[in-house]
Amino acid sequence: MAVGVLxxxxxxxxxxxxxxxLGAHVREVRVPSDLDQLDGLVLPGxxxxxxxxxxxxxxxxxxxxxxxxxxxxxxGTCAGLIxxxxxxxxxxxxxxxxxxxxxxxxxFEAPLEMGLDGGPVAAVFIRAxxxxxxxxxxxxxxxxxxxGVAAREATVLVVAFHPELSSDDRVHxxxxxxxxxxxxxxx
Amino acid sequence: xxxEATFKVKAGxxxxxxxxxxxxxxxxxxxRIAEAAGACAVMALERVPSDIRRDxxxxxxxxxxxxxxxxxxxxxxxxxxxxxxxxxxxxxxEALEVDYIDESEVLTPADEANHIDKWPFKVPFVCGATxxxxxxxxxxxxxxxIRSKGEAGTGDIVEAVRHLRTINGEIxxxxxxxxxxxxxxxxxxxxxxxxxxxxxxxxxLPVVMFCAGGIATPADASLVMxxxxxxxxxxxxxxxxxxxxxxxxxxxxxxxxxxxxxRVLRASEGLGAAMDSIESRKLEESELLSNRGW
Numbered sequence: 001m002a003v004g005v006l007x008x009x010x011x012x013x014x015x016x017x018x019x020x021x022l023g024a025h026v027r028e029v030r031v032p033s034d035l036d037q038l039d040g041l042v043l044p045g046x047x048x049x050x051x052x053x054x055x056x057x058x059x060x061x062x063x064x065x066x067x068x069x070x071x072x073x074x075x076g077t078c079a080g081l082i083x084x085x086x087x088x089x090x091x092x093x094x095x096x097x098x099x100x101x102x103x104x105x106x107x108f109e110a111p112l113e114m115g116l117d118g119g120p121v122a123a124v125f126i127r128a129x130x131x132x133x134x135x136x137x138x139x140x141x142x143x144x145x146x147x148g149v150a151a152r153e154a155t156v157l158v159v160a161f162h163p164e165l166s167s168d169d170r171v172h173x174x175x176x177x178x179x180x181x182x183x184x185x186x187x
Numbered sequence: 188x189x190x191e192a193t194f195k196v197k198a199g200x201x202x203x204x205x206x207x208x209x210x211x212x213x214x215x216x217x218x219r220i221a222e223a224a225g226a227c228a229v230m231a232l233e234r235v236p237s238d239i240r241r242d243x244x245x246x247x248x249x250x251x252x253x254x255x256x257x258x259x260x261x262x263x264x265x266x267x268x269x270x271x272x273x274x275x276x277x278x279x280x281e282a283l284e285v286d287y288i289d290e291s292e293v294l295t296p297a298d299e300a301n302h303i304d305k306w307p308f309k310v311p312f313v314c315g316a317t318x319x320x321x322x323x324x325x326x327x328x329x330x331x332x333i334r335s336k337g338e339a340g341t342g343d344i345v346e347a348v349r350h351l352r353t354i355n356g357e358i359x360x361x362x363x364x365x366x367x368x369x370x371x372x373x374x375x376x377x378x379x380x381x382x383x384x385x386x387x388x389x390x391x392l393p394v395v396m397f398c399a400g401g402i403a404t405p406a407d408a409s410l411v412m413x414x415x416x417x418x419x420x421x422x423x424x425x426x427x428x429x430x431x432x433x434x435x436x437x438x439x440x441x442x443x444x445x446x447x448x449x450r451v452l453r454a455s456e457g458l459g460a461a462m463d464s465i466e467s468r469k470l471e472e473s474e475l476l477s478n479r480g481w
Contacts, residue, residue, distance in 0.1 A: 008443055009227055011202040030443060045203050047227040049263055054225065054443060079203070098262060104286040105309045107196040108189040126199045127264065127286070165199050 001179060004029040004038040008054030010046020010079060014164040018172045024179075032063040040073040040179035043080030045126070045162050048098065051079055052088060064089055073155040073182050075175040081158040082129050092156040093135030100130040100147065100160075112161065114142045114150055116170045123161035125149075130160055155182060197311030197331035200264065200286065201395035204228055204332075204418055208408070208439050209397065211235050211422040214253070215260035221425070224435035228264040228286070230420070231257040236293050236340030236476070237423035237462065246294040248276040251283055258285070266313070271480050272298025281310045287332070290314050290325075292479035293339045293422075302480065305329030315399065317350045317477055319357035320376030323386070324481075326394055327379040333392060335416065336477040337400020340423050342464030344401040344410065346477055351398055351414045361387040400477065403428070403461045405441030405454040412445035429459030 003019050005012045007028035016026045019042070029035060041064075043051075055061055068074055068091045076084045076092075083089055085096040101107070104127055111120035131148030134140065142150035142159075149160040150171075155178060163171035190196075207227025212218040213235065221229050233249045234242065248269050258265045264286035269276035271290055276297075280288050288310050290303050305312040306329035315336035316322035322333045335354060337347030361372060364387060373383040385393055398416035402408055403424040411419060419442055421435075428434045437454040444450035472478070 007206070009206040009225075011205055013205070014202060046205070047203065047207060047263055049222060050207055050225045050227045050439070053223075053439075057225075057440065103284045104200055104264065104311065105281070105284050106191065107200065108191045109193050109196060110189045124195055124199055126196060126203055162199060162202075165195065165202060 001025065001040075001176070001183065002027060002038050003176070003179065004035060004041045006041065006043045006051070006080070008058070009050045010044040011162070011164060012044045012046075015042045015044050015077075018164050018169055019176070022169055022172055022176055024176060031058050032060055035063055035067050038067070038072065039183055040075070040175070041067060042175070043074065043076040043083050044164065045078035045080065048079040048082040051083055055083070055089075061089060065091065068156065071155060071182055071186065073157070073175065073178040075172075076156075076158045077162055077164060078126065078128055078160060081131075081160055084156060084158055092151070092153045092158055093138050094131045094148075094151060094158070095133040096129040097132040098129050099127050100132070101125060101128050103127065110144065112142050112144070112149070114171070116174065118170060121163065121170060122166045122168050123149075123163070124165045125161045128160045192309035194331065198394050200311055201313070201332035204264070204397075205395055206443060207418050208435075208442050209266065209418070209420045210425055210435060211420075212257060212426070215256050217426055217431070218257045218260045220432055221435055222261045222263050224432060225439035226263060226435065227418070228266055229257065229261060230266045230268065230289065230422075231285075232268055235423040235426060237342070237427055238340075239293060240340040240465075240474070248273070248279065248294070251279060254280075254283055254285065258283070268294055269303070270294040271296040272301050272303060274303045277303055277308060281308055285310060288312050290330075292336060292476045296479050302328055313397075315477070315480065316354065318353045318376075319386070320378045321481070322354060322392060322396070323376065323378035323382045326382055326392070330394065332395050332397070334397040334399040334420055337398065337402075338467045338470070339400045339476050340465075341401055341467050341470075342403040342424060342462045343467045344403070344407045346467050347398050347401045347411055348414065350477070351411060351416060354396070355415045358386055358390060358392070362390055401467075402438070403464065405437045405451050408438050408441045409445040409451045412442060418442065423462050427462035434458050434461075
């Protein structure tokens, strides 16, 4: 199973380390041809403005949409959630509110109930967005103070926090399960 | 049940800056140019290091109004500098809610013996270091990010290379040591034993390390990234060059594609003149900024 991590800027190495730990082959993605033969893709945390400009510079928007249309799972964390929303790549039917919790002094850690076996996940929110609006096909998986911070629509999973910075691998495991399912469905 | 300002949250923001370029800006216009070129954060200050060098006098924290105007101009993180040991300046910057405080040798030190105790602050700190011991002392005081110092405001990369190679060489040499030798290494580096032990075990600093001080070209950015920097600070190198917009975008591109010479080449074309530079070796001992702090 080969999983790409968009590596234009941000904490892509932390994602790579978790995915390797869980047995995936990992490839950093910087140009469109890096997407070839991948089974799934992660859009990491980072600065969403920087990553947006990088996607433009590398002409990655259309290849990323095509990757999604081919049924391959995509997982976005924090800036990755923003990149996937209606106003950016348009891959999941949500509208993200950037820096919704405020500046860095408002960044926080909290246990978050996502309905996963084993209880709440240890969630790290850093200048995090939340989901301000979402379409009917989107399932909200977790909320903080009434705002969606984790969601799924078909093969797309997004979270506003950083599971890659914790030692709790369950959210990545959830994503990898969808990658395995998609591979089986395609076979 | 929310925990704000944990070390994980402070060091976590630096994780999000990785692979990016943090640019010095002195007004809203420069901040917007930096953001549009792909900067992952800006450092708000009244004078870039090369001007501080030229003007002399005491360099202090910037005017809060100026920092605020930059916070209003951009949505990317805004950092600002406090003088070494000047915890009251840091308190003001925290009240302003800057995203990171740089306890910086570029400003005139306020305390010749003590750095700021950074643990009580909610805002994370980045500090400069010239070697592993200095980096670990800063982390011991609560710094959540390190930058190799280089020699700010020169446009000369040689000190940045020296500091990066020193820090990474010292980390490598810890790898083969026994427990008893690690204790001796902690003494030699004048660094906290638990941090030295953690570095020996993991083979890296416990926080993100960027490179600063002397980066003027896309190739400079590629060089320091290949030497193990996790991102770069560019001070005078952008807005003291002939074409800041183009150079800023080019350094961002070279930082992302630092391993691909063809991309660094493409980024390097048509940028016009780099900043006016000074050879670090020709500076008097008293003119060196990297000697400030311990």
